[in-house]
Amino acid sequence: MSNISLTIDGHKIEAQPGMTVLEAALGAGIYIPNLCADPDLRAYGACRACIVEIEGMRGLPASCTVKATDGMKVRTEAPLVDMTRRMVVELLLADHPDDCLTCPKNQRCSLQRVAAYVGVRDHRFAKTTRSLPVDGSNPFFTYDMNKCILCGKCVRVCDEVQGLGAISFINRGYATKVGTFMDRPIVDSICESCGQCEAKCPVGAITVKGYQEPTRRVETVCSYCGVGCGVLLQVRGSKVIGVDGNRESPVNHGSLCVKGRFGYEFVNSPERLTAPLIKKNGQFVEATWEEALDLVVSKLGGYKGDQVAVISSAKCTNEENYLIQKFARGVMGTNSVDHCART
Numbered sequence: 001m002s003n004i005s006l007t008i009d010g011h012k013i014e015a016q017p018g019m020t021v022l023e024a025a026l027g028a029g030i031y032i033p034n035l036c037a038d039p040d041l042r043a044y045g046a047c048r049a050c051i052v053e054i055e056g057m058r059g060l061p062a063s064c065t066v067k068a069t070d071g072m073k074v075r076t077e078a079p080l081v082d083m084t085r086r087m088v089v090e091l092l093l094a095d096h097p098d099d100c101l102t103c104p105k106n107q108r109c110s111l112q113r114v115a116a117y118v119g120v121r122d123h124r125f126a127k128t129t130r131s132l133p134v135d136g137s138n139p140f141f142t143y144d145m146n147k148c149i150l151c152g153k154c155v156r157v158c159d160e161v162q163g164l165g166a167i168s169f170i171n172r173g174y175a176t177k178v179g180t181f182m183d184r185p186i187v188d189s190i191c192e193s194c195g196q197c198e199a200k201c202p203v204g205a206i207t208v209k210g211y212q213e214p215t216r217r218v219e220t221v222c223s224y225c226g227v228g229c230g231v232l233l234q235v236r237g238s239k240v241i242g243v244d245g246n247r248e249s250p251v252n253h254g255s256l257c258v259k260g261r262f263g264y265e266f267v268n269s270p271e272r273l274t275a276p277l278i279k280k281n282g283q284f285v286e287a288t289w290e291e292a293l294d295l296v297v298s299k300l301g302g303y304k305g306d307q308v309a310v311i312s313s314a315k316c317t318n319e320e321n322y323l324i325q326k327f328a329r330g331v332m333g334t335n336s337v338d339h340c341a342r343t
Contacts, residue, residue: 006072021063021074022050032076033085033114035202036151037064040254041160047151048088049114053078060084082118089115090123092149095130096203103147103204104211110202111149132177137187140262141198141208145177148205154178154197161255166191178205193258199245212241219246222260226317227251229260240267300332309336 003014008025015024020043025032035047045062052063055073060081063074075081093115100106135143152169155178159165166189170179180189198206214234222229230249234242243264247254266272276292277284287295300308310328312321321339328337 004068004070006068006074008074009076015068019068021052021066021068024068030076032063033117034064035110035114035149036153038153038200041153041156044152049085051081051085052076053081086118086120089118089120090125093120093123094125095128097147104207105204109204135186137185138193140193141195141206143186144205147203148178149203150176151202153200153202154206157196157200162194162196164190164192167197194256195261196255208242212236214241223315224259224263225314229256231260240264305333308332308334312339314341
């Protein structure tokens with residue numbers, strides 16, 4: 001299908017059929033503030049920060065829920081839009097803690113960015129305070145629902161992407177919050193600690209414990225299994241301090257399991273092997289890969305059949321595991337092949 005053409009703030013842009021107005025605008029480099037929209041999740045339209053004016057349409061629709069159509073004329077900046085959007089942000093800030101400088105999401109907070117964009121310097125509404133208990137039971141991340149803006153991203157990613165539904169909206173009205181079944185600690189729920197909720201949270205309601213700001217990110221592939229998920233290692237100095245999923249990866253599109261996201265500390269261990277070891281005179285000494293492989297070849301040549309057993313690894317790809325069993329059966333003549341995933 002051919003692209004459609006629409007006008008946003010006087011600029012004629014092209015968009016792919018099926019795109020929302022928000023997706024079309026962002027794809028053309030036109031910023032529309034948003035808090036609940038996410039390319040990995042179904043359109044939600046809860047935060048109302050992305051409202052726009054559309055010629056011929058009543059009211060101020062949420063641009064994340066309206067499909068772009070050919071010939072559509074959109075205004076992201078207008079007196080009524082600006083006033084309504086500012087009021088939405090002021091209401092959020094009136095019910096939000098003022099500890100931005102000490103919040104783990106400081107300078108990574110979407111609410112900060114949107115508030116700055118709409119020009120909110122103060123709010124006209126009475127400040128409210130919540131005193132919900134902070135849930136630090138999970139070993140990897142902390143739940144502080146006092147900072148939650150009810151965008152629903154965490155709930156939706158747990159349901160729509162992970163297919164788990166460990167968390168949901170509970171209670172009603174002003175008492176509404178994100179919680180687990182029976183409002184138990186997250187560690188006592190069916191949560192698998194994948195961290196997708198933290199990765200999607202736009203504010204400081206869900207944060208990684210001990211977070212540090214990295215100086216750079218290094219693109220690589222997760223080494224925990226053979227799926228080949230793309231990851232971005234957060235590096236500070238010479239240490240890996242965190243892991244992000246790589247949204248550009250065709251394998252995982254940014255999603256990670258608990259091992260891929262939080263199981264990185266072994267990289268920094270002083271006990272980690274960085275070179276092959278060969279035992280000489282009863283002691284292990286470092287060797288080159290050529291030395292190690294030559295030794296393996298010379299030793300294996302003296303064994304055949306039932307004298308040999310081969311153990312493969314779930315960290316290898318399917319193709320590599322196929323090759324190792326072919327090597328065991330076809331070259332070494334043994335059917336004694338096992339795999340760590342069996343246990």
